[in-house]
Amino acid sequence: MPTASTSIAGIDFSAASDSVARQLIGMRILMAGVGGVIVETEAYDGEDPASHSFSGQTARNAAMFGPPGRIYVYRSYGIHWCMNFVCREAGHGAGVLLRALEPTHGLDQMRDRRGLADTRLLCAGPGRLGQALAIDRSMNGMRLDQPPFALLESVPGLQRTVVAGPRIGISKAVDQPWRFGLAGSPYLSRPFR
DNA sequence: AGTATGATTGCCT
DNA sequence: GGCAATCATACTG
Numbered sequence: 001m002p003t004a005s006t007s008i009a010g011i012d013f014s015a016a017s018d019s020v021a022r023q024l025i026g027m028r029i030l031m032a033g034v035g036g037v038i039v040e041t042e043a044y045d046g047e048d049p050a051s052h053s054f055s056g057q058t059a060r061n062a063a064m065f066g067p068p069g070r071i072y073v074y075r076s077y078g079i080h081w082c083m084n085f086v087c088r089e090a091g092h093g094a095g096v097l098l099r100a101l102e103p104t105h106g107l108d109q110m111r112d113r114r115g116l117a118d119t120r121l122l123c124a125g126p127g128r129l130g131q132a133l134a135i136d137r138s139m140n141g142m143r144l145d146q147p148p149f150a151l152l153e154s155v156p157g158l159q160r161t162v163v164a165g166p167r168i169g170i171s172k173a174v175d176q177p178w179r180f181g182l183a184g185s186p187y188l189s190r191p192f193r
Numbered sequence: 194a195g196t197a198t199g200a201t202t203g204c205c206t
Numbered sequence: 207g208g209c210a211a212t213c214a215t216a217c218t219g
Contacts, residue, residue, distance in 0.1 A: 042200070050200070060215055077201050078213030084200090097200055127201050169200055189201095 006068045008145045009153050013068035017043035017087040017094040022180050024085070024096060025162045026154040031133040032147075034106030036123065037155070038098060039182040040189055042167045044084070046093030049172035053093025063141045064093045071149065073130075073140040080127025081135045085144055099126050099168075099179070102187040109134075125189040163192045 006014040011023050021043035029035045044051035046064075052074065053064045063072040064086055072084040072095050084095035101123035103110055110122045110132040123129040130136075144151050154160060161183035166174055168190065181188050 044200075052200075055216090058216075074200080075214055077199060077211080079211070080201055082200065099200085125201070167200070171199090 008069050009151045011151075013085065013087050013144075014089055015087065017045050017096050018178050020085065020087045021096040021178065022162055022164070024098075025180050025182050026158050026160040028104070028152040028155070029098065029101065029133075030105055030150040030152070031135065031139075034109050034133055036101040036104040037158075037182070037187075038100075039102050039185040039187045040098075040100035041180050042097040042099055043087075043178040043180075044095050044097065045088075048176070048178075050167065050170040050174075050176070051093065051095075053095075057093065061093065064095050066090055066141060069144050071139050071142045071144060073135055073137055075137070076127055081130035081137070082126040083130055083133070083135050083139070097126055098129055100124050100181075100185075100187055100189045101129055101132075102182075102185060103132070120186055124187055128189075165192045 021041040024038050024041050027038050029038055046053045052061045057065045067090050068086050070086045072086055074082055076082050084097050086095050088094040103119055103122045111117055114122055114132055122132045163181050163183045164177045165179050167179045181192050
């Protein structure tokens with residue numbers, strides 16, 4: 001029987017999460033028509049001590065162990081909703097955290113949701129991004145290639161130099177360079193050095 | 194049932 | 207730069 005495609009907008013989500021995280025830079029993500037260019041990501045994997053999935057499947061991280069190309073949403077610090085794309089095959093517990101966008105679509109809605117005018121701060125950080133795109137628990141497990149979500153290829157001609165560095169806000173595997181960003185973007189949560 | 198802990202952000206000094 | 211906010215989840219007893 002045919003294997004379901006894990007490819008969306010030219011990205012094979014059955015690949016390793018660091019490869020997917022790098023490829024996602026420069027692509028565009030929309031939730032109900034609101035979103036922008038992905039400028040910062042982080043990769044996590046089941047073999048990775050910093051990953052939610054490292055200690056095995058639980059109710060919270062179940063989506064990470066499901067099919068690739070879906071959304072994993074978690075609550076951070078009791079305040080923020082953060083969004084990941086599930087990678088590899090079901091059971092691996094791998095994913096990519098979306099950390100920052102360059103806002104291009106639905107700026108007014110983002111400003112309303114964030115209570116903020118500064119475009120640079122609308123999606124500069126995983127919690128901010130989640131708030132700007134109105135991400136919440138109900139999106140956990142949803143498909144990335146079906147409404148309300150849409151993943152679009154990079155804008156043709158985009159200057160796309162990807163930089164890598166250590167991930168932010170973790171206490172384990174801190175030297176693993178699995179944070180990726182669009183070089184020189186003013187929309188990053190923090191600069192790369 | 195109680196406690197410890199964040200893949201963070203925003204406000205304060 | 208420091209730190210409080212705030213709560214779902216996981217873990218302990």
